[in-house]
Amino acid sequence: MQPCSREMAAGGLNSPTTTTPSHQFQLHDLHQIHGGHHTHHFDPSSASADDFLDQILSSAASSPWSSAAAADLIKSPWADLAAGDSTHDDNNNGFFNDDPAAINLASKFRHHQINGGATNNNDNKMMLQQQLLMASAAAAAAGDGAPLSLFNGFGSGSIQPQQHFHHPATQGPGGGAMQPGQSFGAGGGQSGAAASPGKAQPQASGSTGGAATASQGKPRVRARRGQATDPHSIAERLRRERIAERMKSLQELVPNANKTDKASMLDEIIDYVKFLQLQVKVLSMSRLGGAGAIAPLVTNDMSSEGGGGDCIQANGGSNPANGGGSESSMTMTEQQVAKLMEEDMGSAMQYLQGKGLCLMPISLATAISTATCRNQPSSPNLSVLTGGDVAVKDSTSATKP
Amino acid sequence: MRPPTNSTTFKREFLKKWLLALQLCNNHHNNNNKNGVVERKNTIKLSAEIAMAAARNGATCWSRALIAKHSSSSSLHNQTPPPRHSKKRVLRCKRIIRRSRRCIHHGPAAAVVRRKTAVLRKLVPGGELMGDEASLIRETLDYVTSLRAQIDVMRRLARASDRVAMCNGMK
Numbered sequence: 001m002q003p004c005s006r007e008m009a010a011g012g013l014n015s016p017t018t019t020t021p022s023h024q025f026q027l028h029d030l031h032q033i034h035g036g037h038h039t040h041h042f043d044p045s046s047a048s049a050d051d052f053l054d055q056i057l058s059s060a061a062s063s064p065w066s067s068a069a070a071a072d073l074i075k076s077p078w079a080d081l082a083a084g085d086s087t088h089d090d091n092n093n094g095f096f097n098d099d100p101a102a103i104n105l106a107s108k109f110r111h112h113q114i115n116g117g118a119t120n121n122n123d124n125k126m127m128l129q130q131q132l133l134m135a136s137a138a139a140a141a142a143g144d145g146a147p148l149s150l151f152n153g154f155g156s157g158s159i160q161p162q163q164h165f166h167h168p169a170t171q172g173p174g175g176g177a178m179q180p181g182q183s184f185g186a187g188g189g190q191s192g193a194a195a196s197p198g199k200a201q202p203q204a205s206g207s208t209g210g211a212a213t214a215s216q217g218k219p220r221v222r223a224r225r226g227q228a229t230d231p232h233s234i235a236e237r238l239r240r241e242r243i244a245e246r247m248k249s250l251q252e253l254v255p256n257a258n259k260t261d262k263a264s265m266l267d268e269i270i271d272y273v274k275f276l277q278l279q280v281k282v283l284s285m286s287r288l289g290g291a292g293a294i295a296p297l298v299t300n301d302m303s304s305e306g307g308g309g310d311c312i313q314a315n316g317g318s319n320p321a322n323g324g325g326s327e328s329s330m331t332m333t334e335q336q337v338a339k340l341m342e343e344d345m346g347s348a349m350q351y352l353q354g355k356g357l358c359l360m361p362i363s364l365a366t367a368i369s370t371a372t373c374r375n376q377p378s379s380p381n382l383s384v385l386t387g388g389d390v391a392v393k394d395s396t397s398a399t400k401p
Numbered sequence: 402m403r404p405p406t407n408s409t410t411f412k413r414e415f416l417k418k419w420l421l422a423l424q425l426c427n428n429h430h431n432n433n434n435k436n437g438v439v440e441r442k443n444t445i446k447l448s449a450e451i452a453m454a455a456a457r458n459g460a461t462c463w464s465r466a467l468i469a470k471h472s473s474s475s476s477l478h479n480q481t482p483p484p485r486h487s488k489k490r491v492l493r494c495k496r497i498i499r500r501s502r503r504c505i506h507h508g509p510a511a512a513v514v515r516r517k518t519a520v521l522r523k524l525v526p527g528g529e530l531m532g533d534e535a536s537l538i539r540e541t542l543d544y545v546t547s548l549r550a551q552i553d554v555m556r557r558l559a560r561a562s563d564r565v566a567m568c569n570g571m572k
Contacts, residue, residue: 239535246538253545263510266517269541273524276548283555356559 275351278336282355412550416558 247265254272258264336351522528522537525544531537 239533242535243538246535246542250538250542250545253542253549263513263517266514266521269545270517270521270524273521273541273545273548276545276552277524279552280548280555283552283559356556 275336275354279354412554416554 247262250269251265254268256268518534518537521541522531525537525541528537528540531540
């Protein structure tokens with residue numbers, strides 16, 4: 001597996017010299033890498049996530065973007081994982097646990113998907129995407145595939161036709177990706193067909209039970225509708241139950257979940273999704289190592305991250321030159337923080353901590369920023385603080401573990 | 402929808418694919434642009450999004466929509482027919498869904514809910530393609546869990562890289 005991955009990595013890196021879409025290669029190589037890994041399956045390791053990442057990055061520290069390091073990036077963590085014993089654990093361990101049930105599901109599902117996919121005849125790009133999306137049936141897909149296949153097996157009238165509307169309707173590159181969804185549905189249907197006779201009965205009984213309770217709960221409305229258009233009312237009821245159960249599971253995910261109102265629940269969900277997307281954006285910006293992009297806020301969150309300072313660290317030679325792209329995100333961040341601060345101070349702090357920032361008085365912030373930006377010509381009104389440079393800098397370096 | 406064990410395997414998948422995608426994206430960009438910060442941020446974000454969607458293996462609508470969106474974006478892609486194609490299909494899909502959507506709404510409360518679901522649709526990738534509120538919520542659920550996993554992975558990577566940088570700085 002290791003040589004396979006190295007070859008694939010080298011092959012993937014050599015390819016962009018041609019003008020073929022690197023995106024295609026990207027997916028193709030993703031597929032191949034994963035195909036290589038898939039045979040070896042899940043490495044029985046539990047090297048802690050941080051060590052694993054340290055190894056990646058120590059091998060990559062010299063030349064992060066070179067092809068040799070790239071091969072090492074792929075090779076070394078997996079070599080380590082394969083060789084490592086599950087001797088020590090930490091709370092981050094869950095990353096690499098093995099899951100035999102999921103493996104079985106993955107293999108079974110992969111067969112279904114491959115059988116379903118073989119019937120499609122498309123152009124190369126779609127086939128590539130399709131193979132990527134199908135053949136790399138990790139446990140994630142399998143784990144979701146099982147409930148989804150059962151769901152397809154239930155085959156309620158309102159849901160199935162819509163799915164089939166989707167899949168033939170959206171062709172093209174999206175369709176290439178949709179094809180596996182269709183064959184996934186077909187494969188799911190196949191596996192679900194076996195399960196559906198067993199499952200349909202509980203579902204039917206569940207629906208009748210639900211119908212009974214619903215009719216008892218709301219006698220006036222239900223009785224009228226039930227008599228008028230029976231299948232519609234049952235479908236409606238099913239739909240509402242499904243929505244309610246999903247809202248319930250969403251509630252567990254989203255913080256501040258109050259079951260009172262659907263509208264407020266939707267508000268929370270929307271805010272949370274926006275927050276998560278913003279977090280992704282900030283994290284992706286911060287990792288560049290050009291931390292000067294976020295020059296205005298130059299503080300670590302030392303309390304929660306233990307001084308690791310995941311986001312925004314004032315490195316020595318930070319360049320303040322990156323105005324444009326960062327400023328827009330900074331204003332967004334500030335708006336978001338302001339909005340959160342209106343509602344609840346705790347959530348605002350939490351939000352900032354999630355990004356590795358914290359609130360601090362302005363005087364301290366200016367002191368730190370001048371201390372770290374000593375290389376740049378300081379403005380005259382800040383020259384007063386340069387006297388305390390040494391002390392401030394020592395304190396900042398001391399607080400970094 | 403996703404059992405807890407799957408989140409770790411999903412993270413592992415995501416990390417694998419993201420690292421690979423980063424290398425490929427970076428090589429592609431080295432051919433084209435200089436590495437400004439904005440470019441690199443876009444690179445990272447783009448590759449992370451694609452990796453996240455690919456790690457989901459096309460099991461969900463939002464992942465397919467993300468892939469479709471990025472496969473038609475100009476940053477990585479130089480084929481013209483698919484974007485037009487997909488846009489047409491998307492429009493037709495939306496029309497079909499609107500026609501077939503039979504919903505019983507009553508009162509102003511439903512209008513409020515509807516407005517909010519419209520906002521949610523815009524947020525979640527591929528949200529506009531789903532006619533059913535139930536499936537929208539299911540997609541949102543899945544999207545939220547995968548976003549959280551993605552953030553977790555990225556944060557760990559950032560922390561580890563900071564630690565490595567600090568160690569190198571100390572020496």
